[in-house]
Amino acid sequence: TDSDTADEAVRATCDDASICKRFATSKGYWKDPYIQYFVRQIGERKAPEINRGYYARVHGVSHLLDSFLRKTTCDCQVVNLGAGLDTTFWRLKDENLLPKKYFEVDFPMIVARKLHNIKTKPPLSKPIIEMHSTDSLLIDGHSLDSDRYCIIGADLRDLPGLEDKLKKFQMNPDLPTVFLSECVLVYMTPEQSTKLVHWAADTFPTAMFVNYEQVNMADRFGQVMIENLQRRQCNLAGVEVCQSLDSQKERFLLSGWENADALDMMTVYGVLPQEDVARMERLEFLDEKELLQQLLQHYCICWAAKDRLKLGLSQIAF
Ligand code: SAM
Secondary structure, eight states, X not given: OHHHHHHHHHHHHHHHHHHHHHHHHHTTSSOOTTGGGTOOSOOSOOOHHHHHHHHHHHHHHHHHHHHHHHHXXXXXXXXXXXXXXXXXXXXXXXXXXXXXXXXXXXXXXXXXXXXXXXXXXXXHHHHHHHTOSSSOOEEOSSEEEOSSEEEEEOOTTOHHHHHHHHHHTTOOTTSOEEEXXXXXXXXXXXXHHXXXXXXXXXXXXXXXXXXXXXXXXXXXXXXXXXXXXXXTTOOOTTGGGGGOHHHHHHHHHTTTOSEEEEEEHHHHHHHSOHHHHHHHHTTSOOSOHHHHHHHHHTEEEEEEEEETTOOOGGGOOO
């Protein structure tokens, strides 16, 4: 059916993200020793502005995530929604920043692929086994459960199903919890993403939500971005919310979150540690400065918090 085709196209986006991250790390934009186990080939060259865009995305999201982990002294949970082949769990392990439990959710078909890689690549499986107290590690075709890392196959548009599975794997709503969604909500209708965001606010009294996706999509450049994705059968059902930074914040402020902030990636690029930005900019010559600016102005990070335990989550910023 059409909706199967659309879901399949959405699932394919997880390869795009990982292939681009694999290429950028092979050029030294940032370090990720684990992505090679999910994407074997370095693949064809990506334009420097794409690599710089991914640099800002990866550093922007991890800045907010790491700030939350430090604020809660890792006495918390992470829930990565639509995680795809993301490698953050292994980075946090290496940096001694693992939360009490790190959860990931994606479509069962994507999870099955991720689990296959984990099962067959010791550099991926060893850290999970190391952090696990017993020999009985649950790993089947579409889920993994260990003491510190849990991967769940579920559809984010089915909230009762999602909640059931998270509960089954000992998610604790009373622990401070950070939700991540990187280029995920745009594939759901505004109603579906609002419900998800609302559910998170209602279920977790002390929480933060970090969302990275498109913004300012109403202008000419935005229209071209939309057309490019549509050409690949991708249904950008949520693109309405990607009109402005204000509409991004509103999604949270109108669904139970106490405060929300949003920055476009041009701004984020300017506030990331500039020494490393300068190092990164020397890696590849960039001819088209304007194209990079355009690209960065069409993505944003929006983050929202609610803070029953008064940990000072509203102070988390750039
Ligand atoms: N967050 C990862 C990253 O940034 O590398 C992957 C991003 S990829 C563009 C979008 C991911 O969201 C895909 O892995 C897709 O399968 C997942 N996704 C989209 N809609 C979903 C849904 N309704 N339920 C579960 N996963 C979904």
